[in-house]
Amino acid sequence: MTVSETKTAKQRRADGDTPLVELKDICVSFGGIHAVDHVSVDLHPGEVVGLLGHNGAGKSTLIKVLSGAYQMDSGEIRVNGDKAVITNPRDARTYNVETIYQTLALADNLDAASNLFLGRELTTPLGLVDDSAMEAECRKIMGGLNPNFRKFSEPVSALSGGQRQSVAIARAVYFNAKILIMDEPTAALGPQETQMVAELIQKLKAQGIGIFLIDHDVHAVMELCDRASVMKNGQLVGTVNIDDVTDDDLLSMIILGKNPSQAAA
Amino acid sequence: MTETTSQPIPSQPKRSLFQQLELDVRLLGMIGAFVILCIGFNILTDGRFLSPRNLFNLTIQTVSVAIMATGMVFVIVMRHIDLSVGGVLAVSSAVMALVQTKFLPTYLGLGFDNPLTWIIAIAIGLSIGTLIGAFQGWLIGYQSVPAFIVTLGGFLIWRNYGWLFTSGQTIGPLDKNFLVLGGVNGTMGEATSWTIGIVAVGISLWAMVASRRGRIQHGFPAKPAWAEGIVMGIVTCTILGFVWILNSYNIPTRKLQRMFEAKGEVMPEGLEVGYGLPISVLILIATAIVMTLVARRTRLGRYIFATGGNPDAAELSGINTRLLTVKVFAIMGFLCALSAVVASARLQNHTNDIGTLDELRVIAAAVIGGTALAGGAGTIYGAILGALVMQSLQSGMAMVGVDAPLQNIVVGSVLVLAVWMDIQYRKRTGTKL
Numbered sequence: 222m223t224v225s226e227t228k229t230a231k232q233r234r235a236d237g238d239t240p241l242v243e244l245k246d247i248c249v250s251f252g253g254i255h256a257v258d259h260v261s262v263d264l265h266p267g268e269v270v271g272l273l274g275h276n277g278a279g280k281s282t283l284i285k286v287l288s289g290a291y292q293m294d295s296g297e298i299r300v301n302g303d304k305a306v307i308t309n310p311r312d313a314r315t316y317n318v319e320t321i322y323q324t325l326a327l328a329d330n331l332d333a334a335s336n337l338f339l340g341r342e343l344t345t346p347l348g349l350v351d352d353s354a355m356e357a358e359c360r361k362i363m364g365g366l367n368p369n370f371r372k373f374s375e376p377v378s379a380l381s382g383g384q385r386q387s388v389a390i391a392r393a394v395y396f397n398a399k400i401l402i403m404d405e406p407t408a409a410l411g412p413q414e415t416q417m418v419a420e421l422i423q424k425l426k427a428q429g430i431g432i433f434l435i436d437h438d439v440h441a442v443m444e445l446c447d448r449a450s451v452m453k454n455g456q457l458v459g460t461v462n463i464d465d466v467t468d469d470d471l472l473s474m475i476i477l478g479k480n481p482s483q484a485a486a
Numbered sequence: 487m488t489e490t491t492s493q494p495i496p497s498q499p500k501r502s503l504f505q506q507l508e509l510d511v512r513l514l515g516m517i518g519a520f521v522i523l524c525i526g527f528n529i530l531t532d533g534r535f536l537s538p539r540n541l542f543n544l545t546i547q548t549v550s551v552a553i554m555a556t557g558m559v560f561v562i563v564m565r566h567i568d569l570s571v572g573g574v575l576a577v578s579s580a581v582m583a584l585v586q587t588k589f590l591p592t593y594l595g596l597g598f599d600n601p602l603t604w605i606i607a608i609a610i611g612l613s614i615g616t617l618i619g620a621f622q623g624w625l626i627g628y629q630s631v632p633a634f635i636v637t638l639g640g641f642l643i644w645r646n647y648g649w650l651f652t653s654g655q656t657i658g659p660l661d662k663n664f665l666v667l668g669g670v671n672g673t674m675g676e677a678t679s680w681t682i683g684i685v686a687v688g689i690s691l692w693a694m695v696a697s698r699r700g701r702i703q704h705g706f707p708a709k710p711a712w713a714e715g716i717v718m719g720i721v722t723c724t725i726l727g728f729v730w731i732l733n734s735y736n737i738p739t740r741k742l743q744r745m746f747e748a749k750g751e752v753m754p755e756g757l758e759v760g761y762g763l764p765i766s767v768l769i770l771i772a773t774a775i776v777m778t779l780v781a782r783r784t785r786l787g788r789y790i791f792a793t794g795g796n797p798d799a800a801e802l803s804g805i806n807t808r809l810l811t812v813k814v815f816a817i818m819g820f821l822c823a824l825s826a827v828v829a830s831a832r833l834q835n836h837t838n839d840i841g842t843l844d845e846l847r848v849i850a851a852a853v854i855g856g857t858a859l860a861g862g863a864g865t866i867y868g869a870i871l872g873a874l875v876m877q878s879l880q881s882g883m884a885m886v887g888v889d890a891p892l893q894n895i896v897v898g899s900v901l902v903l904a905v906w907m908d909i910q911y912r913k914r915t916g917t918k919l
C-alpha cells in the first residue's frame with residue numbers, strides 16, 4: 222500500500238500497469254452450448270468493471286471461472302501478471318477472490334453468523350467454533366450494511382430476500398478481498414439498502430479493491446463503474462470506458478450486440 | 487471491514503412460557519409421547535413395565551441402536567443414508583470374536599482372558615468398522631455412487647463376510663474382560679453411580695452458567711434467570727432420577743452369593759446391592775457427548791450441517807464436501823463397530839444374525855428423533871430418545887403379549903406416524919426444514 226495507492230484505475234490503465242486480474246480468451250461450454258466463447262476481460266486495483274448482457278449471455282458463467290465454481294475449457298487467468306490456477310473455490314480464496322453469487326449460496330438451515338463465517342469459522346483456543354465471537358462480528362458488520370437487520374439467531378431461511386442478500390454481501394466483504402465479484406448484488410434490495418451497497422462499492426474501490434459488478438441496471442452501472450464489458454450469446458461485444466458512452470450506447474450494445482466504436486467507424 | 491455501529495439489541499417482546507424457557511417443543515412432544523407410552527404399558531403390565539428391572543433392561547437393550555443412531559444423524563443430515571450399519575456391526579463383531587477366542591489365545595499364545603485381549607480385539611474391530619465406513623464414503627463422495635446403492639450393496643456384503651469368516655457359527659464365550667462392556671456384567675455399583683451422577687449434574691450446570699455468562703458478556707439476549715433456573719432443575723432431576731432408577735435394580739441374591747463365593751467371602755444375610763450405571767450406558771453417554779460437541783462446536787459438525795442445508799453453498803464456501811462425506815461415513819463405521827462391542831458383549835457370544843434389521847431400527851430412531859431426511863436438521867439427543875422410544879415400544883408389546891406380526895405392524899406405523907406428525911408440526915410453525 223504505497224505510492225501506487227494514490228493512482229486512479231484510469232491512470233494505471235494509461236500507464237500500462239499490470240492488471241490485478243486478467244481473464245484471457247476464456248471458453249466454457251455445457252454440452253454443446255458455448256456459454257462463454259473466447260471472452261477476455263481485465264480489472265485493475267480500485268476499478269469497478271461492469272458486466273452487462275441479456276439473460277443467459279454468460280456473465281455468471283464467466284465470473285464463476287474466476288471464483289472457482291466452474292472449470293474453464295480453455296483460456297488463462299492471471300492475477301497480478303502471474304498465471305493463476307483456480308480449480309475450486311478454495312483456490313480462489315487463496316488469491317483473495319470473494320464472490321457474491323447470484324444464487325447467494327447460503328446454507329438455509331444456519332444462522333447469519335454461521336453463513337458469514339462458513340469455511341472460515343472463528344475458533345476458541347481449543348479449536349472449537351466460537352459462536353459468540355462470530356455473532357458479535359456479524360452484528361458489527363450488518364450494522365453498516367443493513368441497519369434494520371435483527372434476525373441473528375434464526376436460520377437464514379427465515380429471512381427476506383434482501384436480508385439474505387445482505388448476509389451474502391457481508392460475507393464477501395468481511396474477509397479483506399482484493400478481487401470482489403458481485404453478481405447482481407442489489408437484485409433483491411430496497412432503495413435504501415441499494416444506496417448503502419453503492420456507498421460500500423465506492424469505499425471498497427477507494428481501498429484499492431478491484432470489483433466485477435454484474436448488474437442489469439444500466440444507470441447503476443453508469444454511476445458506479447469505470448468500464449463496462451458487454452456480452453451477448455457467450456461472446457464479448459466490447460469493453461468501453463463509461464466516460465466515453467451514454468446509457469443509450471450501452472443499451473444498444475446489450476440489445477443489438479453492436480460496439481459503438483464499430484458503429485461509428 | 488470494521489464498522490463501529492453495532493446492531494442494537496431489541497428489547498424482548500412478550501413471549502409465551504415455553505418460548506421464554508427456550509425448550510425444544512419437538513423434544514417436549516417426544517418426551518410427552520414417550521411418557522404416555524410408558525404409563526400405558528405400565529398399566530397393561532400391572533406395573534411391571536416401569537419396574538427398576540425392566541427399566542434397567544430397556545436401557546441396556548437400547549444402547550447398541552442408540553450409539554449407531556447418533557452417527558446416522560450425521561449421515562442423514564448430509565442427505566445420505568446408510569443401509570449397511572447392521573452388516574458392518576456383524577462383520578466387526580465376527581472379527582472381534584475370532585480375535586479374542588481364536589487368534590490371540592491360541593495362535594498368538596496369549597491364553598484365555600489375558601488382560602490385553604479385549605483391548606486388542608476392540609482396537610481391531612474399531613479399525614475395521616472405520617475402514618469399511620471410509621471406503622463406502624469414498625465411493626459415495628469421490629466416485630459419486632449414490633449412498634443408497636453403496637450401502638445397499640454393503641448391507642449384503644459386510645454381513646456375509648462375517649458369515650464367511652465364522653462359517654456361520656456362533657463364536658463364544660467371549661473374553662471375560664470384554665463381557666464387562668455388555669451391560670449387566672459390568673456395572674458401576676451404587677456409590678460410584680451416585681458420584682458420576684453428581685459430577686454430571688455439576689458439569690451440566692457449570693456449562694449452562696458459562697454459556698449464559700458468555701451471552702450476557704457479549705450483550706446478546708439471554709433468557710430470564712428464573713427460566714434458566716427451571717431448566718437447570720429439570721436437568722438435575724433427570725440425571726439423578728436416571729441414576730436412582732438404575733441403582734434401585736438390585737443384583738439377584740443368587741448372583742450376589744456367587745460373586746462373594748468367587749472372592750472366597752461369605753455374603754452377609756439380607757444384603758442388597760443395586761447394579762447402578764452399566765458401563766455400556768456410560769459408553770453411550772460418552773458417545774452422545776462427543777457427537778453433540780462435534781455437531782455443535784466443531785468445524786466438522788458445522789460443515790456437515792451446512793452441506794446438508796445447501797451442498798452447493800458449502801462447496802462454494804470452500805468446504806471439501808467429498809472428503810467430508812468420507813469422514814461422516816467413517817464415523818458411522820466406527821460407531822457400528824462400537825455398537826458391535828456392546829451388542830456382542832451383551833449376548834456373550836458372536837451370533838451370525840447379530841444386528842439383523844438394525845439398519846431399519848437405527849434409521850427409524852434418527853428419523854423419529856427429528857432428523858429430516860431432506861437433510862440439514864437433526865439432533866443427537868433426539869436420535870437417542872428415538873432409539874429409546876422404539877425399544878420401549880418393542881419390549882412393551884412383548885411384555886403385554888402382542889403377537890410378533892402385530893408388533894412389527896405397530897412399529898412400522900409408529901415410524902410413519904412420527905414423521906407425519908413432524909411434518910405437520912413444521913408446517914404449523916413455519917420452519918421450512
Ligand SMILES: Nc1ncnc2c1ncn2[C@@H]1O[C@H](COP(=O)(O)OP(=O)(O)OP(=O)(O)O)[C@@H](O)[C@H]1O
Nearest residue numbers: 251254256274275276277278279280281282283323
Ligand atoms: N450449470 C449449467 N449447466 C448447463 N448450462 C448452463 C449452466 N450454467 C449456465 N448454463 C447455460 O449457460 C448460459 C449462460 O448462463 P449464465 O448463467 O452465465 O447467464 P447470465 O449472463 O448470468 O444470465 P442472467 O442475467 O440471467 O443471470 C445459459 O445458456 C445457461 O443456460
Ligand SMILES: [Mg+2]
Nearest residue numbers: 280281282323
Ligand atoms: Mg447470471
